[in-house]
Amino acid sequence: MLARSLLSSLTRSTRSPLSVLHRRARAIRTTALVRAPATAHVLKPREFAQAPAPVDDVEDSQPQTDRSHFSKLRFADAPISENSKSAIRHEYLTDVQEATLQLGLNGVDLLVQAKTGTGKTTAFLLPAIERLARGPTPAQGNISILVLSPTRELAMQIHKEALSLLTNHPLFVQTVIGGASMGEQKRMLAKRRCDILVATPGRLLDLLETTNLSDQLGNLQTLVLDEADRLLDEGFMRSLTSMFKFLPDRKEKPRQCMLYSATLSKDIKEIAKLYLTPDHQFVSTLREDEVNTHQHVSQSSVIAPMDDILKATLKVLQDDVAEHGNSSKAMVFCTTAKGTSATAQLLKNAGYGSLPQVFEIHSRMTQGQRTYVANKFKAARSAILVTSDVTARGMDFPGVTHVVQVGLPSSSEQYIHRLGRTARAGKAGKGTIILTPAESAFLRTREMSSIPIQPHPTIDLSSLPEINLTDAIDQNLVIQAYNSWLGFNVSFMKLLRLSRSEFVDEANRYARGVLGWANKEVGPPVSRATALAVGLQGVKGLNTNTEEFSQSRRSNSEGGGEFGMRRRSFNHDRRSGWGARAEGGEDRGSFRPRRSDDGQGRDQRREGSEEGGAFRPRRRDDGQGWSQRREGNEEGSAFRPRRRDDAQGWTGRGPRREGNEDGGSFRVRRQNDGQGWSGDRPRREDGERSRPSSGQHWMGRGRRE
Numbered sequence: 001m002l003a004r005s006l007l008s009s010l011t012r013s014t015r016s017p018l019s020v021l022h023r024r025a026r027a028i029r030t031t032a033l034v035r036a037p038a039t040a041h042v043l044k045p046r047e048f049a050q051a052p053a054p055v056d057d058v059e060d061s062q063p064q065t066d067r068s069h070f071s072k073l074r075f076a077d078a079p080i081s082e083n084s085k086s087a088i089r090h091e092y093l094t095d096v097q098e099a100t101l102q103l104g105l106n107g108v109d110l111l112v113q114a115k116t117g118t119g120k121t122t123a124f125l126l127p128a129i130e131r132l133a134r135g136p137t138p139a140q141g142n143i144s145i146l147v148l149s150p151t152r153e154l155a156m157q158i159h160k161e162a163l164s165l166l167t168n169h170p171l172f173v174q175t176v177i178g179g180a181s182m183g184e185q186k187r188m189l190a191k192r193r194c195d196i197l198v199a200t201p202g203r204l205l206d207l208l209e210t211t212n213l214s215d216q217l218g219n220l221q222t223l224v225l226d227e228a229d230r231l232l233d234e235g236f237m238r239s240l241t242s243m244f245k246f247l248p249d250r251k252e253k254p255r256q257c258m259l260y261s262a263t264l265s266k267d268i269k270e271i272a273k274l275y276l277t278p279d280h281q282f283v284s285t286l287r288e289d290e291v292n293t294h295q296h297v298s299q300s301s302v303i304a305p306m307d308d309i310l311k312a313t314l315k316v317l318q319d320d321v322a323e324h325g326n327s328s329k330a331m332v333f334c335t336t337a338k339g340t341s342a343t344a345q346l347l348k349n350a351g352y353g354s355l356p357q358v359f360e361i362h363s364r365m366t367q368g369q370r371t372y373v374a375n376k377f378k379a380a381r382s383a384i385l386v387t388s389d390v391t392a393r394g395m396d397f398p399g400v401t402h403v404v405q406v407g408l409p410s411s412s413e414q415y416i417h418r419l420g421r422t423a424r425a426g427k428a429g430k431g432t433i434i435l436t437p438a439e440s441a442f443l444r445t446r447e448m449s450s451i452p453i454q455p456h457p458t459i460d461l462s463s464l465p466e467i468n469l470t471d472a473i474d475q476n477l478v479i480q481a482y483n484s485w486l487g488f489n490v491s492f493m494k495l496l497r498l499s500r501s502e503f504v505d506e507a508n509r510y511a512r513g514v515l516g517w518a519n520k521e522v523g524p525p526v527s528r529a530t531a532l533a534v535g536l537q538g539v540k541g542l543n544t545n546t547e548e549f550s551q552s553r554r555s556n557s558e559g560g561g562e563f564g565m566r567r568r569s570f571n572h573d574r575r576s577g578w579g580a581r582a583e584g585g586e587d588r589g590s591f592r593p594r595r596s597d598d599g600q601g602r603d604q605r606r607e608g609s610e611e612g613g614a615f616r617p618r619r620r621d622d623g624q625g626w627s628q629r630r631e632g633n634e635e636g637s638a639f640r641p642r643r644r645d646d647a648q649g650w651t652g653r654g655p656r657r658e659g660n661e662d663g664g665s666f667r668v669r670r671q672n673d674g675q676g677w678s679g680d681r682p683r684r685e686d687g688e689r690s691r692p693s694s695g696q697h698w699m700g701r702g703r704r705e
């Protein structure tokens with residue numbers, strides 16, 4: 001509290017931004033960093049010779065250290081068929097598997113919350129398969145189980161798990177996801193048996209609209225929403241709503257609906273009720289007072305000045321290698337696709353010889369590249385995956401020893417899901433979040449304050465050579481990553497307690513200190529449209545040199561090579577979709593600020609953003625906390641959460657409805673605490689209220705596909 005009020009008083013002060021930042025840095029407990037003497041040698045960029053290659057097909061060799069999420073029930077004793085038993089390679093059910101098995105077998109609707117990595121996939125697949133297997137085998141052409149996943153990689157992983165559970169059943173699974181050939185998917189659905197369909201929402205809707213898939217779903221028995229809170233969030237709401245129109249009416253053809261996630265906020269639970277029968281069961285394996293992260297995962301925070309962020313990241317990764325040797329396997333989460341690509345390039349150079357092989361994955365890569373990298377990392381005994389949020393949820397990479405989060409996660413939920421990539425199925429793991437002093441405000445938000453994150457012990461940077469950033473990274477990528485950083489972080493300006501000029505200073509420190517932008521006079525260029533979109537036009541220190549910016553985009557689109565520098569054409573954009581444009585760049589003139597890169601391309605784009613300016617960032621409207629503040633436009637009334645006004649979907653705009661279909665009684669729960677819709681736009685430097693920067697006013701200009 002003291003730090004908070006100190007920060008707010010500092011922000012209100014009229015001192016120069018620099019002195020405010022320095023004072024603020026002192027007021028916040030930063031991680032002690034021991035630096036190298038001035039004579040440290042300079043690491044020259046060089047051809048990147050790969051560190052030890054990953055070992056393919058390595059089983060997860062980490063021992064289980066925590067059995068608190070396992071039940072005492074053996075699969076051998078569970079009320080399931082021999083066909084299923086003989087396919088399962090685990091001995092005991094996890095607690096969520098035990099808690100939901102009988103209910104699932106009874107066909108009850110379920111809303112389930114259980115911690116990350118506790119076996120939710122088997123928990124929903126097994127009863128669904130068993131129920132199906134107990135009846136007469138459906139005629140070919142009927143899809144009995146539909147599983148929706150927010151991401152393509154997760155859909156493929158669920159497919160694999162289903163395949164394994166079906167080993168001894170005469171049932172088949174198919175998967176339809178964006179980024180893969182729709183023609184091939186149509187052919188396979190028409191030709192081959194498909195009892196379980198795993199799908200991402202956008203592609204499913206495409207197929208429903210263009211084929212007779214809805215007929216195949218006419219006898220749907222079970223519908224599962226994995227990562228339900230993500231699927232029920234506004235980004236997916238539109239395609240989910242449209243998709244439901246293709247499914248048979250539940251009153252005529254009853255079906256079971258199961259919603260699973262590790263994180264279910266109060267609001268999401270309310271929304272979820274609209275998809276569930278009134279007698280549905282809510283199952284949570286979390287005790288009421290329990291923190292939603294694993295107790296056996298040590299979590300720490302490194303608070304370091306921007307200039308040291310990269311070095312601190314490098315050192316944390318090196319320490320993991322020192323601790324785990326050739327079993328060290330880390331994931332480094334960054335916020336935007338371009339930022340991910342830049343960080344990967346920098347770590348490859350700076351970590352040369354001291355880190356295992358560095359992979360990168362984000363939405364700017366083709367699906368083929370993403371799948372290749374995901375498989376490589378899965379199979380690797382020791383490697384580093386620098387990743388955007390495309391892998392934050394659900395992905396089960398065996399043996400991850402350390403999750404490192406660099407910069408702000410988009411929400412406390414996202415922090416939990418990212419951290420959940422380690423310490424799965426009772427294994428050990430570690431999490432470190434690396435933030436600047438300004439960003440450390442995230443840790444003091446209400447949602448985060450209950451999560452046991454300890455200050456990281458002193459980090460000794462003295463063994464690190466100076467990193468010659470400028471030569472280590474393509475300068476066009478720096479420009480793109482800088483623009484993405486602005487787009488993503490602008491929504492956090494208020495939380496960070498930064499004025500607009502302080503924010504631009506911070507962005508320029510990121511450009512120079514983290515990305516190695518060489519020009520000391522001006523920061524990397526942004527276009528005027530971007531500056532306007534993020535509400536930073538005319539702010540001192542922002543380089544709105546349109547020509548310079550366009551040049552960088554041209555060079556970028558001509559570049560090939562690295563995954564992160566994919567050549568972009570209109571067709572590419574169509575395929576890569578929203579996710580590919582989500583980082584705050586200006587592709588096709590439709591800048592979209594403030595989305596972390598969990599974009600799955602078309603899947604998300606069609607639901608959220610470009611259809612007549614309908615995209616509205618998610619926001620809870622009671623103005624209480626981090627997750628509410630992060631998504632909204634903080635500058636006045638530019639958006640309204642879309643409300644749901646029937647059992648099926650969201651329409652129109654307006655305050656979020658609290659209840660369900662019981663007579664349309666809307667309750668506006670917001671508090672006018674200065675976070676929200678009723679004004680309180682940040683003042684411009686000249687004292688005028690700024691224009692809404694992320695509202696429909698420019699949102700609507702995006703191309704509709």
Ligand SMILES: Nc1ncnc2c1ncn2[C@@H]1O[C@H](COP(=O)(O)OP(=O)(O)OP(=O)(O)O)[C@@H](O)[C@H]1O
Binds near residue numbers: 117121122261396
């Ligand atoms: N009963 C079990 N015993 C041991 N391991 C299990 C069991 N059930 C599942 N697992 C393994 O646990 C790991 C995590 O499972 P899964 O991916 O289903 O977790 P999850 O709860 O869905 O995680 P997330 O919340 O991240 O999506 C997988 O490697 C899976 O094979």
